[in-house]
Structures are given as structure tokens and as C-alpha cells.
Amino acid sequence: xxxxxAAVLLLAIAAYACxxxxxxxxxxxxxxxxxxxxxKRPRRLIDHAMEPVWEVNNVWLIFVLVIxxxxxxxxxxxxxxxxxxxxxxxxxxxxxxxxGFALRKPARRLAGRRLYGAVFAVSSLLTPFFLGAAAGxxxxxxxxxxxxxxxxxxANPTSLLFGxxxxxTTATLGAVFLAADARxxxxxxxxxxxxxxxxxxxxxxxxxxxxxLFVTHGDAPHVWHGLTHGAGLAFVVVAALATLATAGxxxxxxxxxxxxxxxxxxxxxxxAWGLAQRPYLIPTSLTVAEGAGASATLRWLGVxxxxxxxxxxxxxxxxxxxxxxxxxxxxxxxxxxxxxxxEEA
Amino acid sequence: MHTILLLADxxxxxxxxxxxxxxxxxxxxxxxxxxxxxxxxxxxxxGYGLRRGDATALLLARRWSAVMAVQxxxxxxxxxxxxxxxxxxxxxxxxxxxxxxxxxxxxxxxxFFLEAVLIAIYLYGxxxxxxxxxxxxxxxxxxxxxxxxxxxxxxxxxMNTPRxxxxxxxxxxxxxxxxxxxxxxxxxxxxxxxxFAMFVTAGYVVAGVYAVGxxxxxxxxxxxxGFTVPFTLAAVCTPVxxxxxxxxxxxxxxxxxxxxxAMEIVWKTDTHMPEYLFGRLHADGTVSGGIRxxxxxxxxxxxxPDTRVTGLTSVPASDRPTxxxxxxxxxTFDIMVGxxxxxxxxxxxxxxxxxxxxxxxxSPWFFRGAACAGVASVVAVECGWITTEVGRQPWIVYQxxxxxxxxxxxxxTSLWIMFALIVVVYVFVFGSFLAVLLKMRSRxxxxxxxxxxxxxxxxxxxxxxxxxxxxxxxxxxSRL
Numbered sequence: 001x002x003x004x005x006a007a008v009l010l011l012a013i014a015a016y017a018c019x020x021x022x023x024x025x026x027x028x029x030x031x032x033x034x035x036x037x038x039x040k041r042p043r044r045l046i047d048h049a050m051e052p053v054w055e056v057n058n059v060w061l062i063f064v065l066v067i068x069x070x071x072x073x074x075x076x077x078x079x080x081x082x083x084x085x086x087x088x089x090x091x092x093x094x095x096x097x098x099x100g101f102a103l104r105k106p107a108r109r110l111a112g113r114r115l116y117g118a119v120f121a122v123s124s125l126l127t128p129f130f131l132g133a134a135a136g137x138x139x140x141x142x143x144x145x146x147x148x149x150x151x152x153x154x155a156n157p158t159s160l161l162f163g164x165x166x167x168x169t170t171a172t173l174g175a176v177f178l179a180a181d182a183r184x185x186x187x188x189x190x191x192x193x194x195x196x197x198x199x200x201x202x203x204x205x206x207x208x209x210x211x212x213l214f215v216t217h218g219d220a221p222h223v224w225h226g227l228t229h230g231a232g233l234a235f236v237v238v239a240a241l242a243t244l245a246t247a248g249x250x251x252x253x254x255x256x257x258x259x260x261x262x263x264x265x266x267x268x269x270x271x272a273w274g275l276a277q278r279p280y281l282i283p284t285s286l287t288v289a290e291g292a293g294a295s296a297t298l299r300w301l302g303v304x305x306x307x308x309x310x311x312x313x314x315x316x317x318x319x320x321x322x323x324x325x326x327x328x329x330x331x332x333x334x335x336x337x338x339x340x341x342x343e344e345a
Numbered sequence: 346m347h348t349i350l351l352l353a354d355x356x357x358x359x360x361x362x363x364x365x366x367x368x369x370x371x372x373x374x375x376x377x378x379x380x381x382x383x384x385x386x387x388x389x390x391x392g393y394g395l396r397r398g399d400a401t402a403l404l405l406a407r408r409w410s411a412v413m414a415v416q417x418x419x420x421x422x423x424x425x426x427x428x429x430x431x432x433x434x435x436x437x438x439x440x441x442x443x444x445x446x447x448x449x450x451x452x453x454x455x456x457f458f459l460e461a462v463l464i465a466i467y468l469y470g471x472x473x474x475x476x477x478x479x480x481x482x483x484x485x486x487x488x489x490x491x492x493x494x495x496x497x498x499x500x501x502x503x504m505n506t507p508r509x510x511x512x513x514x515x516x517x518x519x520x521x522x523x524x525x526x527x528x529x530x531x532x533x534x535x536x537x538x539x540x541f542a543m544f545v546t547a548g549y550v551v552a553g554v555y556a557v558g559x560x561x562x563x564x565x566x567x568x569x570x571g572f573t574v575p576f577t578l579a580a581v582c583t584p585v586x587x588x589x590x591x592x593x594x595x596x597x598x599x600x601x602x603x604x605x606x607a608m609e610i611v612w613k614t615d616t617h618m619p620e621y622l623f624g625r626l627h628a629d630g631t632v633s634g635g636i637r638x639x640x641x642x643x644x645x646x647x648x649x650p651d652t653r654v655t656g657l658t659s660v661p662a663s664d665r666p667t668x669x670x671x672x673x674x675x676x677t678f679d680i681m682v683g684x685x686x687x688x689x690x691x692x693x694x695x696x697x698x699x700x701x702x703x704x705x706x707x708s709p710w711f712f713r714g715a716a717c718a719g720v721a722s723v724v725a726v727e728c729g730w731i732t733t734e735v736g737r738q739p740w741i742v743y744q745x746x747x748x749x750x751x752x753x754x755x756x757x758t759s760l761w762i763m764f765a766l767i768v769v770v771y772v773f774v775f776g777s778f779l780a781v782l783l784k785m786r787s788r789x790x791x792x793x794x795x796x797x798x799x800x801x802x803x804x805x806x807x808x809x810x811x812x813x814x815x816x817x818x819x820x821x822x823s824r825l
Contacts (some may be wrong), residue, residue, distance in 0.1 A: 015492060052469040055421050055461040063454045065428045069439045070447030077440030080432025084755045088763050091429035092770055095422045099774040102418030104409070106781045108788075114775070291445025294510075294521035304451035312455055315462040328469035336408055337792045338567070 001299060002292035006281070010274035010320035012067055014267045016060035016108065018173065020165075021266060023057045025174015027097065027124020028167065029197060036110060040194075042178075043117065045190055049181040052328040056319060057200045060095070063308075074290045075281045079134065082143040086130035086154045096120070103160050105330070132166025133159040139218035139273060147171060158219045161212045168208055168219050169266050171201040176246065176262040180254040182292065183209050184326065188253065198262075202247055205265070222283040226276025234280040235272035239265050257285060331345040358752045361760035362434040365767060367734075369426055372771050374730055375723060376420040379492060381540070382547030383413055384464065384574050391480060393574070401567050407471060408789060412782065419778055421461070423771075434760075438741050438751035442651050445510050445518050445526050453496025459489045462542070463714070491540060498539055502531040504732065506600050510816045529756040530600045534593035535733075542729065545688070546722040548579025553719030554786075556712045567793075576715060578691035579722075587689050590682070597736075598646045601743065602655035603664070604736040607671040608678040611643050614656040618642035623679055626668045630658070666738045675735040677728035684725040688718055692702040713780040 026046045033039030033046075046081040054101060069076040080087060102122030136159030137143055143153070153159075175198035182190035218223040241263035248260040275284055283290045313341050322328050387409040394402030431439050439447075466474075467483040476483070509526030510518035555572035598605040605611075610621055612630035620642040624635020643652040657665050666674060684805075691714050696730075698706050741748045755762075 021461070037530030052465045055418065056458065056465060058421065058425070059454070059458050061463050061636045062425065062457055065432075066447065066450045066454045069431060069443040070451060071444070073440050073447070074442030076432055076443060079434040080429075080439075081436045081753060081755070084433060084753065084759070087429060088433050091426050091433070092763075092766060094425050094429075095770055097776060098418050098425075099777065102415050103774075103777050103781055108416060109786070188406045234352060234752055256599055293447075296521045300448050301451060302522045304448065304455070308455050308458070311808040312458040312462075315459050319465055320742060322466060322470070322474075328466065329470055329472045330409060330414075331411055331471050332786075333792075336404070336411055337787060338404060 002288050005067065005301050005305075006274075006288045006293070006299050009064065009067045010271060011070065012060060012064045014270040016057075016064055017169070017266050017270050018263045019057035019060050021170040022173040022177045023050060023054050023127070024097075024124045024128045024170035025172065025201075026178060027121050027174070028103075028171045029174055029178060029194070031125060032120030036114065040217045041187070041190060044301070045178060045182055045185065045187065048185065048330070049178060050101070051105075051330055052323050053310065053319065054098075056316060058098070061094075067301065067305075071293055071298060072281060072288075073293050074193070075286060078282065079138060082153050083134040083137050086159075088134045090127050090130040090134070093123040093130065097123040097127060097183050109344075125169075128166040128170045129226065131164040132163040135166075135273075135322070136160070136162030136194055137276065138282055139216070139223045141222065143282050143284060144285045151195075156219065157215045158212075165205065165212060166318045168204040169202055169269070172198055172205055172246075173262055173266060175201055175253075176250070176258050179250075180256075180259050184324065189295070191254050196257075197256060198242045199247065202243060202265075204242055209269070212341060217272060217283050220283065223273065223276045226278065227272060230275075232272050232276035235275060236267045239268040239272060242268060315332065349666075355749045357757040358754055358760055359749055361764050362752050365428055365432055365760065365764045368712075368764070369423065369430060369771070370730070371405060372425060372775060373420070373423040374726060375775075376416055377549065378543040378546035378723070378726065379413070379416050380420045381490045381543040382578075383409065383416070383476060383485070383551070384467070384486075384490060384605055385544070386547060386551060388480075388486065389485055389578070390570070390574050391483075392396060394481060395415065395476060399570075402570055405567065405571050406732065408785075409786065410468050410471065410476040413464070415781060416780065417464055417468075419774060421620060423774075425688065426767075433755075434753055435741065436753050437753045438746060441746065442518065442742060443693065446500050448523055449499030449503070449527055451496070452491050452499070456489050456493035456496060458488065460493060463489060491506055494540060494543070495536065498536045498562075499529075499532055501733070502529050502535045503606075504741065505529075505535070505737060505743050506531040507745050526676075533675050534589070534596040538586070538589045538593045538729075541582050544582045544727055545579045545586050546719075546726055548575040548577075548582065549688070549715070549722045550575075550719035552576035552579065553716050556715035556718075558717060559733065560712050565736070568767070569705070572715070576695065579718075580695045583685075583688050583692040587685055590685055597614050598654070601737075603660055603666075604674075604682060604733075605646070606657045606659070607666045607674045607736050609654070611654050611656045611672055612658055612673045613643065614653065614698065616643060616651045616653050618654040620645065621675070623676060626672050626675070628668050661724045663739070664744075666736065670735050670738050674732050676774060677731040677735070681725045681728040681732065684721045687714075688722065688725075691715065691718060711743075741795055 021052055024134075026049065028045050030039075030043055033042040039187045065076075071108065096119050100116045100118075104113055104116040104120060133154045136156070137274075139162065140158035142156065175194045179191050179194035179198055182188070184192060213224070213227065216227070233276055244262045246258060246261040246265060246326060249255070250262060279287050279289070281288055319328075387406050389411070390402050391400060391406035394406055424460070463483060463486050466487065467479070470479045470482065503526055506529045507526075509522040509524070509753075513519045515619045552572050552575040558568045559572060594608070597608070608626065609618070610626040610632055611618055612626070612632075618670045619642050620638045620671075621632055622636040622638070623785065624632045626632055629671045640650040643650050643654055646652050646654055659670060665671075691711070694706060694711060694714075698704065737743055739747050739749070741751045
């Protein structure tokens, strides 16, 4: 049962990397969109594309945390003790990001929008970095029962690379999704704009991935071995193929498939990492079996997961369907006036 | 001497960790009533508007949705911080007990997912979804909110009355029984007390906004509706909450007698206990100040003056709240009960007049009271939460783990710095939230007074309202 719940945890992390990642990526491109005038249209696209779905994308994180502390309490304790600083900063980043995004829209004045926008964009960059750094600390086995919070646990080559990879992959996902959204909003110039950026970010991901393979050889040998053998290797190959496919699709105007392949890149990389860690939750110090909580709890977590699949998936699918079919749109000022342009029937 | 020894046992991390948890939770809890109950209030208004074809009601529902969009977002992120803090501040508790009581959060995770999905569909469905579909898709929202509260309250009541496990020789929990861990003795009372607190608070907060408008002379249908719907909900829930509050206090008396002793500053176990309104407990067990009502505490606890009430001294000093903590708990408890009683009077005033004359009270004092009721009920929520949390001290898991054992080993300096950073961030976020709400209000008021949109050439560029989506073809299919 512990193995099943570990797989669920891994899939939830992959889902968060894809859903939340797309969101962080949109923030990254918001940051780099240039001045208020030049960046106006990309930012508007970012606002409209993100608005209905960003909260749902971020609930995956809650799910990850719940599975972690209920299913693997010791893992949760060790990770949060050792990776104290990056995780605390990530939490602050999450607050600033969400608040900045939510407050930007109702703020009308340029100064206000600039401030909230900057807060949103900068924290979109920092949060995935810190989360990635924490993951790097786990992968390189620096999280142990006896380590306490200090900088060298997370300021190490693997952590830094994982952090940078997190930024690059979120940027890729964000740009790929925004390009497809631009097509949906009938703005072909923005489609081109974001496809160019997606290609650049994808190249960065590829380079960083290769560097990571070299660095992990010495710094995280267990994970390196897992990534270059067996099931881990298979997912690395899938990720590489998905990268090539995404690059190929990004050359032409966005269709439905670039999003699928981009999600494939990220999901299979996360899964490859997870498989490479087998049988450890934290390489060479805590195995899945050792870290698992009480067996009754794990069974119930299984039930919880099953219900989630039955209950939450259709709901999330409905939301994504409505969103991609242009059924969801924010209220405008005109809808909020008394002369009521927004009659219901 | 005794106290000094005790203080030395408490790690330096405890104070900053507790301050940080208290601060972030106290901030988050302000948004919770709106998160749980605003969807219901809005849906009632929305349904009324749809049924009667009432444009004013629909306008109110749309405006409340716009507020909900911002409030829900900030609620989501401040709630996420709390999840992180379980690990950042209390790794000891999660490491040992996570698999015993964490499952409730699993239920909360689905509820949260569904809530985020449904609220997104509701908030962004106004313009394009068919009106019936839009309304029907939002109907599960209040239920989902209650499900979310279920998870959180299951966890908190477990911390108060932990059950569903046995300890092995090393003191670790084994043989976990999930149902027992979720449905602990305090769960039922805490859950219903909390849910009604959320309805009452959200109702009074929203109604309070329109009560202020009413006092300033804006007595149109818009303000009347905006006041009546939430106020009626809150007024109906208030007497229920009064009964629930009374019953939870008695449950605490039975299940957590030491906490009850702190709430009522009872020093020595005895019968014929007097009730103190406010007053201060000293280290030697004397009480100064406050109003003393003979016998009442025993009567309230067990309906008879000879009811034996457990005192603080029934357990060693290291296992009970300090006199200062007891005084805090006593005050917050009394303030909560006091506010509850005043709200009950307000609700009765409203209810009696409505039943007999079918109209709103005319007295400005009623509306002054209603305007304050929103703030007062938020204060009551904070007080209730302080009562339950401080009253549990020094335990994080009642009688099983001390706060000091659960706290992180991270240096206290780092914790203080992080606390300062969090305070700055929260002041910024909540300040901006308030500013944005006030801005929305004045923008809507201006629009209402001008009777329609201003022609574009009069509108300053920077405040240009968005009248349509920025991307052409999308609005071609618009129903507007």
C-alpha cells in the first residue's frame, strides 16, 4: 500500500508541476513583458488566460502536502525541518503571487497595477525556484533525520540546478499554453510572440537537463543511476522525445498538441525523478516502507484518492473544458453597473 | 522558582513559532466566514433575482461575486501558508501524529478542489453560461464549503480530544483507527458551533455594509435588499448559535475540564462555584476585579449549584495554562459570550418586528447596531478561536504532546526574521485588499449616482473601465 500511495504522491507532484507550473510560467512572462505600454497586450492575455484556472492549479499543492503529512509523516517532518528556508520563502512567494494577481485586476490606476503586477511576477519567479531547490535537496539525499536547517542543505549544485530547471520548465509551460490561448483569443501575433519564447525556454530546459545529468552523477549518485537505468531511463527517453515533439510543434501556429507534448515533457521528467529514487523517499536514508504512516491510514488515503479521481477529475475537466471553449470570462465594469447591461435572460 | 524551571524547559523557538502561527491564523480566519458563507448568501440573492426577474437582486449578486473573486484568492493563499506552517513550525507534531489525524485534511483537499472549480465557474460564468446552468452549477458550493470545514474541524477537534490510536512502549502511536480519530468527542460540538459562527458572521458583515449606507440616507431598494437577505440569514442563525455555544461550553466542561477551568478561572475543584465576569487570575489563585456572581458557574455547568467544577490546580502546574493564559482565555470567552448575547438581542428585535409588523425596524439605533454587528461578530470569531487554542496550552495534542515538543529546531532568530517578513507581507496584502474593496465600493456608488456609464471622453484614461473583452472575435458571440 505504501508503494501505491508513494505513486499517488508522485503523480500529484507531477500534476502540480504541470498545473501550477503553467501558472508560474505565465508570471515569468509577465515579468519579462517589458514596460507598461509594450507589455500591455501580453499581460492582458496572461490575465484573461489565468483568471479562471489559477486557483485550481494551485490546489494540487495542498493535495501534495496532505498526502505527504498523512501518508509519510516522517518525510514531511524531515523535509520541512531541513529545507526550512527555501520552503518558508516559497510560502511567502505563494501569498504575494496570489494576492498580487488577484489585486491587479480590480486596481485601476497604473501605479497600483504596476506594483501588484511586479509583486505577482517576481514571486512567480522565486517560488518555483525555492520549491525546486527543496526537491533538489531531497534528490541529492541532503535531507536526513539529523540535519537541521542551514544554507548548505539547499545551496548545493543539485538544488540550484533543480531550482533553475523549475524556472525554465514553468516558463516553457507558460509560454506554450499562452501561445495556444492567444490562438483561442484570435491574436496570431501573440501566438508567434509566445511560441518564440517557448522555444527559447525549451532550449534552456534541454541544456539544464543535460547539465543536471552530469552534476547528479557526482552529487546525487543514486538518482543518477536511476535516471540512466530501467524505468527511470524509459521516462527520460519519453521526456526527450516529448521535448523534440514540442519543439517541432512550436515552429508552426499553435494547435491542440503543443500543450499535450509540453505537459508530457514535464510530467515524464517528474515521474523519471520519482522512479529514479526507488525504493527511497529520500535517497539512501529513508525508504518508502520506512517513511510510511500507519497502514489503516494508508488504506484510507487510497480511498480518499479514489474519491478524488471520481469526484474531482470530472469537475476539473469541466472547468478546463469550459475555459478552453471560451465559456468563462470575468465580469466587466459594465456588468457591475446599475443600468445593468448584464441581464440574465 | 517553579515557573523559572518551567520556562527553561521551553525552547526559544516556541514564542516566535506561536506568534507566527497565531498571527497568520488570526488573519486568515477573518476571510473564512466570507469564504464559507458568502457563496450561500450570494446564491440566495441570485436565486431570488432569477425567480422574480429582479435586476437589483442580480446586480447585488454580481457585485458580491466580484468581491468573492478577490476574497477567495486571498483566502486560498493565506490558507496555503497555514499548510506550510504545519511543517515549518510544528514538524514534531506532524512527524509523530500526521498519519493519525491528517486524513481529515484529505477530505478538505477534495472539498477545496471542488470549491475552487465551482467558484471559478460561478465567478467567470456570469457572462456566457446560460443563466439556469450558471445558477445550478453553483448550487453545490455551500455544501462543498461545509465539507471543507469538516476536514479542518476534524483535525482541530482531534488536537483537543485525541482518539483513535494506542501508544506503544516508545510513546509512538500505533493501531490507528481512522473513524475514531475523525469523530472525536469534541468534533460535533466544534463543527456546528463553527459552521453557525461562519453564517452569522458573514451575514452580519455583509448586512453591515448596507446598514451604513442606510444610516447615511441611501434608503433605496438596492440597500434594502442588500441588507435584508444577509441580515435575515444571520438573525435566524443567531439563536441557534447561542444554543450551540452553550452546549459546546458544557462539552468542554465534560471533555476538557482543565480548559473549562481556565475559561471560567476556577482555581480549586469545588461545588457552588461562583461565575466571574472578566476579572484577573493571579498566580496564588486569587481573582481580582471582575463581577462575581455566586453559584452561577456550577449552575451553568451542571444546572445545579452543587455541581462539582474541576479547578486548574487539579493537574500539576506544568500541565495547565498559566494564570496569564487562563486570564486571556477567560476574557476572550467572556467577550465572545457577551457579543453573542448582544447579537441575540439585535436578532430578536428584528425578528419580533418582522413577525408582528412585517417591516424593518425604523430606529437608527437598530441600524447602528447592525452596522457594528459585522465587526463585532468577527471579534467574536477571533475570541472563540483564542479560547480554544490558548485554553489547550501547554498541549498541542491535548495530554499527549506539548507545544514545546512539537516546535521546529530552526534557530529562533530565523523564526523571528521570518515572522517580521510575514507581518510586512500580510499588512501589505490585507491593506491592499481593504483598499481594493473600498475602491470598488466608491466606483459602484459613483456609477449608481451618475445613473449609467459615463461617455468615454469624460473618463480619464487611467480609469478606463473595461467594457468588453480585449479580443475581438470572442465578444462576437457575446450575449450582451
